[in-house]
Structure formats: C-alpha cells, structure tokens
Amino acid sequence: xxxxxxxxxxxxxAYAAGGLKVGFDLVVAAHLEACPTCRRGVRSFExxxxxxxxxxxxxxxxxxxxxxxxARLEREPSxxxxxxxxADRRRLVERLPLGRRRWLAPGxxxxxxxxxxxxxxxxxLLRVGPGVxxxxxxxxxxxxxxxxxxxLKDDGVVLHAGDFCERDTEHVHQPTVMPGQGCxxxxxxxxxxxxxxxxxxxxxxxxxx
Amino acid sequence: MTLVDGRTEDPRGLIVRIAQTGxxxxxxxxxxxxxxxxxxxxxxxxxxxxxxxxxxxEALLTVWRKAAVFDPARAGAATWIFTIARNLRxxxxxxxxxxxxxxxxxxxxxxxxxxxxxxxxxSDNERHVAEAMRGLSEEQREVVRLSFFQDKAxxxxxxxxxxxxxxxxSRVRLALARLRDRLEALS
Numbered sequence: 581x582x583x584x585x586x587x588x589x590x591x592x593x594a595y596a597a598g599g600l601k602v603g604f605d606l607v608v609a610a611h612l613e614a615c616p617t618c619r620r621g622v623r624s625f626e627x628x629x630x631x632x633x634x635x636x637x638x639x640x641x642x643x644x645x646x647x648x649x650x651a652r653l654e655r656e657p658s659x660x661x662x663x664x665x666x667a668d669r670r671r672l673v674e675r676l677p678l679g680r681r682r683w684l685a686p687g688x689x690x691x692x693x694x695x696x697x698x699x700x701x702x703x704x705l706l707r708v709g710p711g712v713x714x715x716x717x718x719x720x721x722x723x724x725x726x727x728x729x730x731x732l733k734d735d736g737v738v739l740h741a742g743d744f745c746e747r748d749t750e751h752v753h754q755p756t757v758m759p760g761q762g763c764x765x766x767x768x769x770x771x772x773x774x775x776x777x778x779x780x781x782x783x784x785x786x787x788x789x
Numbered sequence: 790m791t792l793v794d795g796r797t798e799d800p801r802g803l804i805v806r807i808a809q810t811g812x813x814x815x816x817x818x819x820x821x822x823x824x825x826x827x828x829x830x831x832x833x834x835x836x837x838x839x840x841x842x843x844x845x846x847e848a849l850l851t852v853w854r855k856a857a858v859f860d861p862a863r864a865g866a867a868t869w870i871f872t873i874a875r876n877l878r879x880x881x882x883x884x885x886x887x888x889x890x891x892x893x894x895x896x897x898x899x900x901x902x903x904x905x906x907x908x909x910x911x912s913d914n915e916r917h918v919a920e921a922m923r924g925l926s927e928e929q930r931e932v933v934r935l936s937f938f939q940d941k942a943x944x945x946x947x948x949x950x951x952x953x954x955x956x957x958x959s960r961v962r963l964a965l966a967r968l969r970d971r972l973e974a975l976s
Binding site: 588589590593594596597598599602605606608609612613619620621624625626627628629630631632633634635636637638639640641642645646648649650652653656667668669670671672675676695696 | 813816817820821823824825826827828829830832833834841842845846849850853854864865866867868869870871872875876878879882883889890891893894914915916917918919921922933934936937938940943958961962965966968969972973
C-alpha cells in the first residue's frame with residue numbers, strides 16, 4: 581500500500597538538513613518508513629546538502645583544532661567501525677517512548693510521546709473510534725499528522741494509513757474518523773491547539789492536547 | 790568552489806585511505822577541507838559557536854572512526870559528512886534521543902547493484918547539485934540556501950527578504966521541486 585499524501589519538499593529538505601523540531605521529525609520519519617518515494621526525496625536533499633557544503637562560506641576553526649584532532653587520533657590508533665547497536669526491527673511507531681495513556685471517551689485516547697521536545701509543543705498518539713469527529717480546532721503553529729492505522733477525513737480529503745498531513749497556522753479544521761475501524765495517528769503540534777468552542781476547550785483541558 | 794573538482798583529490802579517496810591505512814595525512818586534508826564548512830552549517834542552524842567548533846571536530850573524528858563503513862559507491866564524501874554532522878547535532882541537542890527519527894527500519898530497499906562506471910555517480914551527484922543550482926534563478930538559490938543552512942521559518946525569510954509570505958512559500962516550493970527533479974533525473 582503506498583501513501584498518497586506526502587510531506588512537501590520543504591518539509592523533506594528540512595528533515596534532510598536536520599532542521600525540523602523534535603517530534604515533528606518523528607512524524608516525518610514514520611511516514612518515510614512507509615514511503616519509498618519520500619525516502620528517495622530525502623536522499624536527494626541529503627545530496628543537495630552535501631553539494632551545498634561546497635558553496636557555503638567556511639568559518640575558520642580554532643588554529644589548534646587540527647592538531648587537537650590529530651592528538652585525539654593518537655589515542656585511537658586505527659579506524660575501527662563502532663559495533664553496530666543491536667537492531668530493533670520494530671517500526672518506528674512501535675519503538676516510540678510513550679507516557680501515560682489518557683482516556684477521552686470510549687475507544688478514544690491520547691498518549692504523549694516522551695521525547696525531548698519543546699515544552700510549548702505537543703507530540704502524541706491519538707486514537708479515535710470509528711465515525712467520531714475530533715474537536716474543531718485551529719493551531720498556534722503547524723501540525724504534522726501521520727496516520728498509523730484506520731482512516732481520517734479532513735476537509736474532504738481522506739487520509740489512509742501511511743499518509744502524512746501538514747496543517748498550517750491559519751487552518752481551522754475538524755477531522756472526522758471514517759466508519760469501520762478506529763484511527764490511530766501520530767501527531768506533532770506547535771503550541772497547544774486552539775479549540776473553537778467551549779465544549780472543545782473542555783475536552784482539551786482534560787486531554788492536555 | 791566545489792569540493793569535487795579536477796584539481797584536488799576526490800575526498801572519497803581520502804576516506805578510503807583512512808579506512809585502509811589509517812592515513813593521518815588524508816585525515817588532515819579532509820579536516821582542512823570540511824571542518825570549516827561543517828562549522829558554518831552548524832552555526833547557520835543556530836548552534837552556539839563553541840558547540841559548533843566542537844561538533845565540527847567531532848564530525849571529522851567520526852569520519853575517521855567510521856571510514857571503514859563508508860561506501861564510496863553509495864554516497865559522495867560531502868553528503869556522508871553532511872549527514873554525520875546533522876546526526877551529531879541532533880544527538881547533542883536532544884538528551885533522550887529522538888535520533889530515533891533518523892534510524893529508520895527500512896527492509897524493502899534492494900541493495901544497489903553498481904558497476905564500476907555507476908560507482909562514480911555519487912560524487913557526480915554532488916557535482917550535479919552545483920549544476921542544478923546554476924539552473925535556478927538567484928532568488929531561488931537564495932531560498933534553497935536558507936532552507937538548508939538557516940534555521941528560519943518562512944515568515945522570517947519573508948521579513949528578511951522583504952517579500953510577502955505567499956511569495957516565499959511558492960518560491961521555496963518551485964526551487965526545491967526543480968532541485969529534486971534535477972537530482973533524481975540525473976541519478
């Protein structure tokens with residue numbers, strides 16, 4: 581199954597350059613595991629980054645930095661590849677360090693992803709039951725969503741497992757989970773999301789998203 | 790300047806020499822060539838000067854340590870060093886390590902089968918970046934550089950360049966799409 585909604589080139593380039601915020605990079609990485617096309621894009625932008633190192637204005641190192649580095653090499657006389665860490669073969673979304681799950685409603689919960697993200701951001705798994713509308717909300721900043729399983733309808737677009745969606749600051753939306761099965765998503769949001777009515781705000785208060 | 794031209798030794802050869810014989814002269818050349826550029830890249834992304842200096846040094850030491858796993862058929866030297874520096878910066882900035890996000894489990898990729906002729910392609914790719922950049926307008930080159938080497942939101946780029954946000958977004962979109970198309974057409 582190949583994804584049909586992908587990160588923009590700007591997002592892939594920022595990922596390749598290491599410029600995405602913590603949490604947002606995870607959402608992109610989750611999509612990359614599912615999407616060979618975007619992996620190819622990231623490789624292209626890594627090549628671009630490498631090539632652009634050639635046109636970047638060099639900034640002088642301290643004058644003794646090379647001799648310092650050579651001295652450090654004396655203590656590691658021959659280049660030996662570091663032992664590879666034991667491979668954890670699970671998918672990224674199964675390897676995420678998770679906090680405590682908070683129940684919202686039958687079949688619905690949020691679970692924070694315990695990575696070292698900006699305290700102003702939110703990074704979480706969101707599970708919503710079939711046919712349920714999520715809260716109507718706007719954003720204080722961008723929101724990245726990766727659909728792990730199930731399907732979600734947002735502004736007339738149906739997002740399936742493997743799809744990636746980026747929403748911007750000005751965007752107000754109310755994603756709805758498609759009937760059939762529940763939907764599990766990995767979400768990163770800059771700042772708290774801003775609910776549009778008091779009931780939404782109430783849910784938010786208890787869910788902490 | 791380009792890092793791969795006819796006058797200087799292909800940096801991939803330097804890495805291979807490090808791997809094969811622990812060649813310190815090759816290391817010194819590589820260090821002189823790349824450390825100041827890696828430092829510049831790190832500074833652009835907002836790394837403080839002292840940390841940028843240390844991480845640039847660490848990046849080149851990592852090149853030494855990992856030289857044996859460098860596959861010149863798969864990646865150009867600059868690209869490899871760029872990704873090493875990127876990962877070190879991410880590791881340094883995050884204690885818990887969502888380095889997770891760059892350690893993907895991807896099993897479906899067939900090993901590339903490359904003939905010796907194709908094996909020169911990767912450093913050609915880096916050369917193609919310069920070519921592809923020349924194919925962009927000066928305005929597009931500017932936003933590409935800012936996308937890679939400055940930790941700036943599009944709104945900040947708009948303010949800096951004195952142009953509307955919508956123009957920045959469409960310029961970034963077009964410039965990156967052209968760069969990617971060009972690189973993927975050539976590889």
